[in-house]
Amino acid sequence: MSETTDTSTAPVEPELTETATDERDRNANRSTTPGSERFKDFISSGWAERDEALPPARAQAAYAAARRAAVSQAFPGQRLIIPAGDLKQRANDTEYPFRAHSAFAHLTGWGSDSEPGAVLVLEPEGGEGHLATVYFRERAGRDSDEFYANPAIGEFWIGPRPSLAHVAADLGVATRDIGEFDAVIDRVDTATLVLREADAALTERVDHARIRFAAEEALSTNAQDAPFSLEVGADHEPDGELARVCSELRLVKDDFEIAELRAAVEATSRGFTEVLSELPRITAEVRGERVIEGVFATRARLDGNDVGYGSIAAAGPHATILHWTRNDGPVVPGDLVLLDAGVEMDSYYTADITRTFPVNGTFSDVQRQVYEAVREAADAAFAIVRPGIVFREIHAAAMQVIARRTAEWGFLPVSAEESLDPSNQFHRRYMVHGTSHHLGLDVHDCAQARRDLYMDGVLEAGMVFTIEPGLYFQPDDLTVPEEFRGIGVRIEDDILVTADGAENLSAGIPRTADEVEAWVRQAQR
Structure with missing residues (x-):
């Protein structure tokens, strides 16, 4: 045909x-457009030929x-x-x-x-x-x-x-x-x-x-x-x-889609670095989160169509609010910033990346402890990605780390193994969201696909999705020590399933605590 x-x-x-x-x-009621026939004749003539x-x-x-x-x-x-x-x-x-x-x-x-x-x-x-x-x-x-x-x-x-x-x-x-x-x-x-x-x-x-x-x-x-x-x-x-x-047609991306997603990730990386370079200005403003949002949005408009979704520029305790998009708070040295943002290309394909960084370029001991636990969960999830596994296994791999670490810190009323039992799930208090979602034209792509092809679906080469574990300790959460309260950390990467494994499309954006500290300092030189 x-x-x-x-x-x-x-x-x-x-x-x-x-x-x-x-x-x-x-x-x-505010129109003043001329309506005379002589005007109509005049405005409709004298134009060059269109190409x-x-x-x-x-x-x-x-x-x-x-x-x-x-x-x-x-x-x-x-x-x-x-x-x-x-x-x-x-x-x-x-x-x-x-x-x-x-x-x-x-x-x-x-x-x-x-x-x-x-x-x-x-x-x-x-x-x-x-x-x-x-x-x-x-x-x-x-x-x-x-x-x-x-x-x-x-x-x-x-x-x-x-x-x-x-x-x-x-x-x-x-x-x-x-x-x-x-x-x-x-x-x-x-x-x-x-x-x-x-x-x-x-x-x-x-x-x-x-x-x-x-x-x-x-x-x-x-x-x-x-x-x-x-x-x-x-x-x-x-x-x-x-x-x-x-x-469901969008579950497996073709070559064009993958190339567009790569471009979206590259543009998003540039936007993140530009945010870091503006930290002196950001911290000087009463609503510094708005400056973060604006700097990133500028890059999105320069390199693509727009942001792919409402950017989350969450500083200090706002980072514990999963969908903080008001972005109207201050950015204070000593706090962390959780920036969840993505550039949408003119083709509409969007990145979805989160990095959490210390405003002053150095994690405190507790901030680093939480950050590296989240990274460990992300790495554990990425390590199992390959064609043939079930999508939900990615979340399970991340949750094993989250349960183990929160149990070790004494935050759970039971052991990690007991918490992982579906009838318990105490560790989910500190990470109530899922670890992964498909990515493409929509930031939460393929949302109307059947469950047996999505959450219970078998991974195929060409699928693209996020891995985004986090830990969020609310400012008034009495189940954790005071020094943990108000800390929110998420690390989110965009993952492509390959023929024999997976590629982290956003691996070039600093991820370890040491890399992030160096990134913040370098961006402001």
């Missing part, structure tokens, strides 16, 4: 998306085609609708930066340059295979009001937008204007599937179309007196199957 570019259809005058209409309405040269297909296009073929094989004869999603309102007429749904990005190869409101449709072709088409809003002609008067999609406001032909060549997939997507809705039947979570408004249209089709089918078969129902909504099981397949 081949996918051909189809741009022969004449452009359809587009209707505004719900988001674009909402923004136009929210903007109406219409078509680009070669991007490197990811061939990989995306292979992924679509895998999804096609899983759903023979069924129409599949995978939206990118649309802009989301932040406040009044401002939106959050757009990020396409990860499944859409994976199956099209379209990343940070993707268009809000785009939709990938896999249309069944005869007996086998699907024809893939990406629907999105064609750029407005300079003779249209949209070009200069619409702040949501006009090029005067948001810059140049791609043509259908440009995207078709770039992604190696057929394209059509979003105005033609109504014809897809008209063809929706009860076998049509939609990725529900990507675009609520579009999903609702598909639901109504499926109900309408089923009702018409019932009437056409003279079954109008028979009870009719079609289950749709958040728990619509067939749609869940599409989400599951799209998620």
Whole structure:
């Protein structure tokens, strides 16, 4: 089955998306855009010719085609609708930066340059295979009001937008204007599937179309007196199957994905070192954690699309709060900083790395004791990684070390062996989170995969995941000596399963206590 570019259809005058209409309405009472015919004639003329040269297909296009073929094989004869999603309102007429749904990005190869409101449709072709088409809003002609008067999609406001032909060549997939997507809705039947979570408004249209089709089918078969129902909504099981397949397809990364993850790790490493170089400024600010966040975010925007998730810049006792993202506290010499951050590339692939370092460049004896115990747990988990083991074994290996060390320190009411019994787990008081999660387009990638392929899944070469044990002693935890209270340590690395073992993609970022101390001091010279 081949996918051909189809741009022969004449452009359809587009209707505004719900988001674009909402923004136009929210903007109406402060609009001063001229509306005279003479102005319209003037603004639509005198423009240089556009460069219409078509680009070669991007490197990811061939990989995306292979992924679509895998999804096609899983759903023979069924129409599949995978939206990118649309802009989301932040406040009044401002939106959050757009990020396409990860499944859409994976199956099209379209990343940070993707268009809000785009939709990938896999249309069944005869007996086998699907024809893939990406629907999105064609750029407005300079003779249209949209070009200069619409702040949501006009090029005067948001810059140049791609043509259908440009995207078709770039992604190696057929394209059509979003105005033609109504014809897809008209063809929706009860076998049509939609990725529900990507675009609520579009999903609702598909639901109504499926109900309408089923009702018409019932009437056409003279079954109008028979009870009719079609289950749709958040728990619509067939749609869940599409989400599951799209998620499981990302469990094993291809060569392009691995290269992007390597690049994300390299950029993240640069961001960490730049944070350390700014420690004098960081410690001078009342909200020094915000400076850490800002320095890293600058690197993320320079090298990639953005941060892959809300950075955790947790200093002192804030490091004991697992998802501390307020980042509004001081950074005090003598304390530790737990920095959990990752650069997301323009392809959307993200790193997820944590390092814990002493603000003044030297661990105290207790800080070093905790730090090296966490590193021992991380190293024990990494040591067993190879194809053929079960994913959950990684966590078990780390927990053996955490239980042993906390028992040795006298923090547990039982021995390490007794604590490891599933009916006890006392050591988990100091590390309640898991040790690993898959990594890729989402920081917690493949989250809708079946448990027997994820937590109970067997490792394969090409899988990428984190190893991230930690120890967190809350400031008011009376089960530990006072000198431990308020110390939080996590070490997180990004791991690639290879044919005969594993590679720590982030091993180049200092990990041992001695290395981290030298790193902090060197960065400030």
